[in-house]
Amino acid sequence: MLKDVAFGQFYPVDSFVHRLDPRLKILFLIAYITAIFLAKNFVGLGACLFVLVLIIIASHVPARKVLRSVRAVAFLIVFTALLNTLFYHGETVYWTWGIFSVTKEGLIFSAFLVIRLLLLVTCSSLLTYTTTPVALTDGIESLLTPLKWIRLPVHELALIMSIALRFIPILMDETERIMNAQKARGADFETGGLIKRVRAIIPILIPLLLSAFRRADDLGDAMDARCYMGSKNRTKYKKLKFGWRDLIAFLLGAALVTGVVLMRIYLVRAI
Amino acid sequence: MRIVAEHLSYTYNAGSPFASKALKDISLTIEEGEFFGILGHTGSGKSTFVQHLNALIRVPSSMKKYKPKKPKKGEVLPPKTVLTVGEFDLTHKKTDFRALRSKVGMVFQYPEAQLFAETVKDDVAFGYKNFAKEKPKAEEIEAAVKDALEIVGLNYEEIKDQSPFDLSGGQKRRVAIAGVIVTRPEVLVLDEPAAGLDPLGKREIMELLHKLHREWCKTVVIVSHDMDEISENCTRAAVFSEGEIKYVLPPSELFAHSEELLSLGLDVPLTAKLCAALKARGVEISCDFTTEDFIRSVLALRR
Numbered sequence: 001m002l003k004d005v006a007f008g009q010f011y012p013v014d015s016f017v018h019r020l021d022p023r024l025k026i027l028f029l030i031a032y033i034t035a036i037f038l039a040k041n042f043v044g045l046g047a048c049l050f051v052l053v054l055i056i057i058a059s060h061v062p063a064r065k066v067l068r069s070v071r072a073v074a075f076l077i078v079f080t081a082l083l084n085t086l087f088y089h090g091e092t093v094y095w096t097w098g099i100f101s102v103t104k105e106g107l108i109f110s111a112f113l114v115i116r117l118l119l120l121v122t123c124s125s126l127l128t129y130t131t132t133p134v135a136l137t138d139g140i141e142s143l144l145t146p147l148k149w150i151r152l153p154v155h156e157l158a159l160i161m162s163i164a165l166r167f168i169p170i171l172m173d174e175t176e177r178i179m180n181a182q183k184a185r186g187a188d189f190e191t192g193g194l195i196k197r198v199r200a201i202i203p204i205l206i207p208l209l210l211s212a213f214r215r216a217d218d219l220g221d222a223m224d225a226r227c228y229m230g231s232k233n234r235t236k237y238k239k240l241k242f243g244w245r246d247l248i249a250f251l252l253g254a255a256l257v258t259g260v261v262l263m264r265i266y267l268v269r270a271i
Numbered sequence: 272m273r274i275v276a277e278h279l280s281y282t283y284n285a286g287s288p289f290a291s292k293a294l295k296d297i298s299l300t301i302e303e304g305e306f307f308g309i310l311g312h313t314g315s316g317k318s319t320f321v322q323h324l325n326a327l328i329r330v331p332s333s334m335k336k337y338k339p340k341k342p343k344k345g346e347v348l349p350p351k352t353v354l355t356v357g358e359f360d361l362t363h364k365k366t367d368f369r370a371l372r373s374k375v376g377m378v379f380q381y382p383e384a385q386l387f388a389e390t391v392k393d394d395v396a397f398g399y400k401n402f403a404k405e406k407p408k409a410e411e412i413e414a415a416v417k418d419a420l421e422i423v424g425l426n427y428e429e430i431k432d433q434s435p436f437d438l439s440g441g442q443k444r445r446v447a448i449a450g451v452i453v454t455r456p457e458v459l460v461l462d463e464p465a466a467g468l469d470p471l472g473k474r475e476i477m478e479l480l481h482k483l484h485r486e487w488c489k490t491v492v493i494v495s496h497d498m499d500e501i502s503e504n505c506t507r508a509a510v511f512s513e514g515e516i517k518y519v520l521p522p523s524e525l526f527a528h529s530e531e532l533l534s535l536g537l538d539v540p541l542t543a544k545l546c547a548a549l550k551a552r553g554v555e556i557s558c559d560f561t562t563e564d565f566i567r568s569v570l571a572l573r574r
Contacts, residue, residue, distance in 0.1 A: 012288055174384075180327045181385040184377035185450060186369065186401025203397065206387040210436070 011129040017059035022139030024246045031253045035260045069125035084110040133165035272357025274301040278350045293319040295514040308501035309494045311511030312536040325375040326368045373402040376456030380463045382447035386435040395450045419453040459488040498540040523559035
């Protein structure tokens with residue numbers, strides 16, 4: 001079913017990570033990604049991996065589910081690793097053929113790359129697994145507030161984002177309904193060549209676009225009818241609060257980045 | 272075509288935290304020639320059930336990947352699911368589901384949402400072309416489209432080259448229905464066919480369905496939450512609630528269970544309410560709860 005691939009993929013359980021302030025989770029993710037790319041040796045990456053495992057355990061999201069997010073980018077990872085192995089110029093050469101060569105340095109570099117990408121993808125997907133889209137946009141809006149000083153319409157941008165996220169499941173449902181209706185009229189989406197399949201999408205796409213425009217119109221009218229005027233003097237239904245859990249997570253993130261930076265300075269020799 | 276379902280269950284998002292049981296061990300037989308009603312509140316499983324009838328939702332055992340479970344020692348397997356529509360066995364992998372769909376027409380709620388083509392003619396022809404075994408000739412398509420548009424009460428010459436998006440709401444719905452019946456299905460399933468129409472539009476659609484039932488489709492199944500619609504039109508009705516079937520009765524007997532129906536969140540027809548109100552004031556009349564019969568019974572009192 002389409003719902004299985006739904007964007008947002010929020011995993012509804014109650015856990016330490018779920019209860020964290022979304023702002024902190026976003027900042028943590030940024031810090032974590034920085035740490036991944038600052039880490040110059042396997043000890044640093046090992047520390048990152050350790051932290052990630054801790055987060056996964058604390059999030060109560062099944063490991064199977066987390067690994068599924070890796071599957072989507074598996075091809076990309078394998079492909080980059082292969083290219084890097086074959087084209088990296090190093091000193092200890094194991095094998096050459098024409099322009100291709102496999103070197104010790106190349107292998108190490110590829111291994112780094114693969115681990116980095118895996119950590120990156122897993123950690124980012126953990127953010128969406130543990131944070132509802134609404135909390136996420138709230139967090140982003142709050143973090144971007146300083147940009148109001150340069151007249152960036154932060155509230156409006158956040159609203160656009162949350163409306164877009166909100167409508168993804170609705171449009172998914174709609175797509176499924178229209179697909180079913182056309183299937184009942186004998187439409188075939190599964191067989192045939194590329195051109196035939198692209199043509200088969202038209203009976204879904206046109207009704208879907210029409211309904212999206214109609215919904216947009218309706219939503220605009222509904223907002224007008226409630227005198228929606230944008231960000232001025234609006235209060236929030238859910239206030240974001242910084243609690244003890246957030247402090248723990250903050251300390252963990254800070255320790256990770258500091259550790260990785262220190263290691264980068266004092267452990268100059270790689271590996 | 273006779274529809275037989277036995278021990279039919281269905282769970283949405285099985286195996287995930289969003290899992291929800293939509294059908295729980297349902298058994299129901301709909302005979303050929305019936306005008307059958309399926310009643311139920313939102314989320315009662317009625318739409319899930321009818322989508323099984325033309326394999327938009329598949330019985331697990333008909334899926335390619337399905338492997339039959341072997342019973343562990345001492346374990347009793349649940350009774351075997353049966354789902355047949357005429358000669359089609361929907362629990363079997365090798366069933367020709369395309370042929371099935373051309374025999375079982377399905378009109379979804381707000382069917383006008385499925386219109387997509389540039390002209391009414393093309394839209395109605397869509398299903399006909401899809402189901403044709405070999406490429407149909409232009410005249411054949413035109414004849415089929417003409418018949419379908421005319422039986423739903425539209426003027427073919429007038430409407431064929433218009434854009435379906437320029438039509439009125441009622442016309443759109445008729446075109447959408449024509450797009451389903453153009454293959455002359457033997458069973459026609461409609462999910463809330465009168466939803467969102469005014470009373471006159473509702474009556475017209477119901478009259479159209481009776482006409483289709485007489486002339487084109489042997490069996491008609493309508494899904495509705497509107498008691499009046501069911502009591503006025505159906506030969507028999509099944510009441511769904513929380514994935515189970517509570518009653519399968521002719522409407523006139525069904526509304527003797529008014530109190531239970533109310534407790535299931537379903538309304539009772541206006542005539543049943545009037546009968547109850549009269550009874551409370553000491554006037555007992557018996558009628559089968561259609562408007563006509565009710566009026567006849569009340570008039571009989573005056574004599």
